[in-house]
Amino acid sequence: MWSYIVRRLLLGIPTLLGVTLIVFSLLHLAPGDPINAMLPPDAPQEVVEMIKEQMGFNKPLPVQYWRWLKRVAVGDLGNSIATRRPVLDDMREALGNTFILALSAAVLGFTLGVTLGTTAAFYQGRWLDKLASATAITGVSLPHYWVGILLIIVFSVELNWLPAMGMRSTIGESSLRDVARHMVLPTIALSLIPMGVIMRMARASVLEILSQEFVMTLRAKGLWSRTVTRHIVKNAAPPVLTLMGLQFGYLLGGSVLVETVFSWPGSGFLLNLSIFQRDIPVLQGVILVLAAFFVILNLFVDILHSVIDPRIRRT
Amino acid sequence: MERSIVGRVHGATFLLLMALVAMGMLPWLPTVEAQGRGGVLRIGMTAADIPYTGGQPDQGFEGFRFIGYQLYDPLVRWDLSQGEKLPAIVPALAESWEVKADDPTKWIFKLRRGVKFHDGTDFNADAVLWNWDAIKNKDAPQYDPRQAGQVAPRITVMKSWRKLDDYTVEFTTTRPSSFVPYQVVYIFYVSPTQWQKVGRDWQALAMNPAGTGAFKLARLVPRERAELEPNRDYWDKNRIPKAEKVILFPMPEVTTRLAALRTGQVDWIEVPAPDAIPSLRQAGFQIYLRPYPHNWTYTLNLTGPPWNDKLVRQAANYAVDRDGLCKSLLNETCIQAIGEVYPGHPWFGNPKVRYEYNPAKARELLKQAGYDGKTKRVKTSVLISTSGSGQMLPLPMNEFVQENFRDVGIDLELVTIEWNALTQRVRPGFQHADMAQFGAFNISYNFQEPQSAFVRFFHSTSVPPVGANRQPYLNPEVDRLIEAAESEFDLDKQNQLLAQVHEILVEDAPWIFIVHDLNPRAMSPKVKGFVQPQSWFVDLTLPWVDK
Numbered sequence: 001m002w003s004y005i006v007r008r009l010l011l012g013i014p015t016l017l018g019v020t021l022i023v024f025s026l027l028h029l030a031p032g033d034p035i036n037a038m039l040p041p042d043a044p045q046e047v048v049e050m051i052k053e054q055m056g057f058n059k060p061l062p063v064q065y066w067r068w069l070k071r072v073a074v075g076d077l078g079n080s081i082a083t084r085r086p087v088l089d090d091m092r093e094a095l096g097n098t099f100i101l102a103l104s105a106a107v108l109g110f111t112l113g114v115t116l117g118t119t120a121a122f123y124q125g126r127w128l129d130k131l132a133s134a135t136a137i138t139g140v141s142l143p144h145y146w147v148g149i150l151l152i153i154v155f156s157v158e159l160n161w162l163p164a165m166g167m168r169s170t171i172g173e174s175s176l177r178d179v180a181r182h183m184v185l186p187t188i189a190l191s192l193i194p195m196g197v198i199m200r201m202a203r204a205s206v207l208e209i210l211s212q213e214f215v216m217t218l219r220a221k222g223l224w225s226r227t228v229t230r231h232i233v234k235n236a237a238p239p240v241l242t243l244m245g246l247q248f249g250y251l252l253g254g255s256v257l258v259e260t261v262f263s264w265p266g267s268g269f270l271l272n273l274s275i276f277q278r279d280i281p282v283l284q285g286v287i288l289v290l291a292a293f294f295v296i297l298n299l300f301v302d303i304l305h306s307v308i309d310p311r312i313r314r315t
Numbered sequence: 316m317e318r319s320i321v322g323r324v325h326g327a328t329f330l331l332l333m334a335l336v337a338m339g340m341l342p343w344l345p346t347v348e349a350q351g352r353g354g355v356l357r358i359g360m361t362a363a364d365i366p367y368t369g370g371q372p373d374q375g376f377e378g379f380r381f382i383g384y385q386l387y388d389p390l391v392r393w394d395l396s397q398g399e400k401l402p403a404i405v406p407a408l409a410e411s412w413e414v415k416a417d418d419p420t421k422w423i424f425k426l427r428r429g430v431k432f433h434d435g436t437d438f439n440a441d442a443v444l445w446n447w448d449a450i451k452n453k454d455a456p457q458y459d460p461r462q463a464g465q466v467a468p469r470i471t472v473m474k475s476w477r478k479l480d481d482y483t484v485e486f487t488t489t490r491p492s493s494f495v496p497y498q499v500v501y502i503f504y505v506s507p508t509q510w511q512k513v514g515r516d517w518q519a520l521a522m523n524p525a526g527t528g529a530f531k532l533a534r535l536v537p538r539e540r541a542e543l544e545p546n547r548d549y550w551d552k553n554r555i556p557k558a559e560k561v562i563l564f565p566m567p568e569v570t571t572r573l574a575a576l577r578t579g580q581v582d583w584i585e586v587p588a589p590d591a592i593p594s595l596r597q598a599g600f601q602i603y604l605r606p607y608p609h610n611w612t613y614t615l616n617l618t619g620p621p622w623n624d625k626l627v628r629q630a631a632n633y634a635v636d637r638d639g640l641c642k643s644l645l646n647e648t649c650i651q652a653i654g655e656v657y658p659g660h661p662w663f664g665n666p667k668v669r670y671e672y673n674p675a676k677a678r679e680l681l682k683q684a685g686y687d688g689k690t691k692r693v694k695t696s697v698l699i700s701t702s703g704s705g706q707m708l709p710l711p712m713n714e715f716v717q718e719n720f721r722d723v724g725i726d727l728e729l730v731t732i733e734w735n736a737l738t739q740r741v742r743p744g745f746q747h748a749d750m751a752q753f754g755a756f757n758i759s760y761n762f763q764e765p766q767s768a769f770v771r772f773f774h775s776t777s778v779p780p781v782g783a784n785r786q787p788y789l790n791p792e793v794d795r796l797i798e799a800a801e802s803e804f805d806l807d808k809q810n811q812l813l814a815q816v817h818e819i820l821v822e823d824a825p826w827i828f829i830v831h832d833l834n835p836r837a838m839s840p841k842v843k844g845f846v847q848p849q850s851w852f853v854d855l856t857l858p859w860v861d862k
Contacts, residue, residue: 036739038464040375042468043467044781047467051461084521156577164571166564261568261570261571276567
């Protein structure tokens with residue numbers, strides 16, 4: 001198992017390198033540049049060149065990339081062009097905020113998804129199945145930024161129950177309750193897609209297991225229904241778990257749209273801002289860390305598979 | 316038995332939902348905290364980030380509006396305490412100033428005594444010199460190219476500076492220029508001691524700045540909020556802020572700003588969506604609208620056809636239904652632009668040509684220029700952005716103009732690119748090969764002072780890479796009048812000369828003048844004392860919030 005983990009981690013390095021190379025190339029191929037984003041349009045060319053030199057943007061692209069890689073190797077992601085602060089500082093806060101939101105959306109989305117999916121499978125073809133499936137399709141189909149705006153209009157503007165934006169109150173000291181209150185609407189908006197996706201997978205997976213002969217055998221042997229159900233759920237779990245891992249990865253990536261709609265200061269909000277500011281160090285840093293999350297999450301899910309299902313061996 | 320597990324999962328879901336309800340869906344206790352005298356004024360800015368707080372701000376004029384003029388003082392400042400007429404330049408850190416009669420390139424500024432930076436150190440001539448070195452002297456240890464880049468286009472005539480005594484500074488200009496007060500009004504003064512104290516680091520200074528302004532920075536959370544508190548020791552006792560605190564939030568999304576205002580999360584938003592204004596009014600919010608030096612315009616490519624023909628340029632100006640644009644599309648948040656500046660402005664003058672909406676006249680002029688509108692139509696293009704600072708609603712507005720043009724025989728292709736890409740692309744001007752293919756670009760401008768209004772766009776020495784005369788517009792008579800205005804130290808006579816420049820520009824039509832924005836702001840009825848000046852800037856010492 002350990003050799004498998006080490007091998008997978010080593011394989012993650014070229015994946016991350018590939019990601020950084022693609023991101024770096026795309027950022028420099030896109031029109032506009034970071035110096036232009038920070039200065040007035042009529043700033044003298046001489047000053048523009050001086051700032052480029054100061055930040056190393058006057059070097060050939062391969063040289064810039066190589067320098068960046070060398071710094072990353074020692075844990076330095078550089079400084080933000082916009083705030084001048086270390087990228088790590090900016091990212092730490094943003095990723096922490098996204099993690100809080102992602103976790104709450106995952107708990108809500110996964111719980112509802114598994115519940116609805118399992119229910120739908122056990123009641124296949126009946127109205128409960130149809131209702132659960134319709135809910136899942138609705139969750140997947142509705143653009144979550146649109147749902148976000150709708151939630152704001154209903155619960156913030158019309159009913160004035162919940163705040164429309166931010167993570168903390170705009171006045172006074174912030175408390176845990178205050179943050180929780182700000183989390184409700186973005187959590188709901190963000191949980192819809194994972195809820196729908198997990199529901200469909202859970203339903204399909206449970207249905208597949210239900211159709212297998214061993215289930216009939218277990219029932220024929222007179223096992224308690226609870227025991228039979230446990231066997232079904234355990235056998236249906238691996239694909240659902242894989243999907244949960246991926247979905248959680250997406251959630252950790254931060255939804256650019258949901259975080260922007262709710263002004264939630266997470267990684268998605270930071271990415272959106274950095275794109276418009278052409279804040280290349282921040283963009284590269286955030287995407288690198290998010291890609292690393294995906295690699296680690298996938299590994300974690302694979303390991304979890306083998307724990308749940310010993311037939312899947314990791315050597 | 317299958318139902319039992321399903322039932323249990325349902326139970327878990329129910330508990331989870333109940334927890335969520337308990338967290339947030341129940342009616343919440345009011346979160347209003349004890350507020351000091353004057354209340355807490357919370358502002359939703361259009362900026363995507365908190366502007367730089369360590370000296371010369373970034374984020375364009377929004378940075379000057381909410382950070383620069385609040386945390387810092389210039390030597391002279393705009394008087395923003397009224398809105399009926401254009402703001403005048405009044406003393407600030409300098410008590411008086413004069414140009415030397417025997418050498419008009421020398422300006423003497425007498426500094427105010429007894430002014431202290433927020434860190435308690437004295438403001439004096441050494442501090443002035445240190446700050447100018449920080450933005451102009453590349454060999455100075457405190458030189459910061461990023462701040463230099465922000466202000467360089469605004470201090471074009473400033474050449475050198477020296478101390479005459481502890482409270483007197485002499486500036487030398489590259490040529491005799493009466494525009495000097497309009498240039499030093501953009502430069503802010505940072506405590507040199509504080510810069511040393513934070514490790515000679517401009518980034519660290521942004522977190523702990525020390526200016527001389529009416530507000531101090533109490534708290535900065537990058538990308539989230541900046542909290543300003545009154546400087547109770549401010550040198551101008553008449554301008555001690557009335558609000559207990561001002562909190563600035565970056566909110567680039569208009570829907571977010573609107574929701575934040577409606578839900579009471581902020582008290583003031585910049586630029587509400589025009590279609591939201593009637594309902595905001597109905598709900599009791601205050602809407603402020605007033606002309607200010609803003610022009611939403613097409614900068615034309617004068618290097619070749621069709622726009623090198625004055626008749627075509629005038630025709631296009633007659634073709635735009637400005638009134639319809641402002642009324643039907645923008646809910647009266649703009650007024651017609653029939654020149655660079657608006658009627659009533661001291662530089663408007665008395666142009667011979669007045670561009671009312673007159674499609675018949677536009678067709679007639681085009682016919683004179685050789686375009687019959689049927690077999691031969693004007694075909695051209697304009698680079699536009701999807702959004703951007705001061706760009707209002709660029710997509711529908713440009714489509715409106717495109718329709719107006721089509722009616723008179725001008726086929727206008729809209730070439731849409733992102734704002735940052737647009738500002739970078741137009742920088743070298745139309746004489747550059749990359750830009751020659753386009754007929755115009757759509758970027759809004761300010762005309763706050765003569766340098767911004769005329770010199771940078773219309774003087775022949777401002778052709779890129781030196782300035783922003785990107786068309787380029789070359790007119791010896793305009794050059795002569797601008798130079799005469801610059802060397803005229805009597806303000807009334809200077810205004811008359813600039814009005815003559817404007818009259819020529821209106822007739823020559825190097826731009827298509829479209830609208831002037833009215834600088835819309837929406838505020839809670841609890842906000843009192845605010846004055847909307849005819850300016851890009853505001854005086855935040857005036858408003859307060861009723862508790």
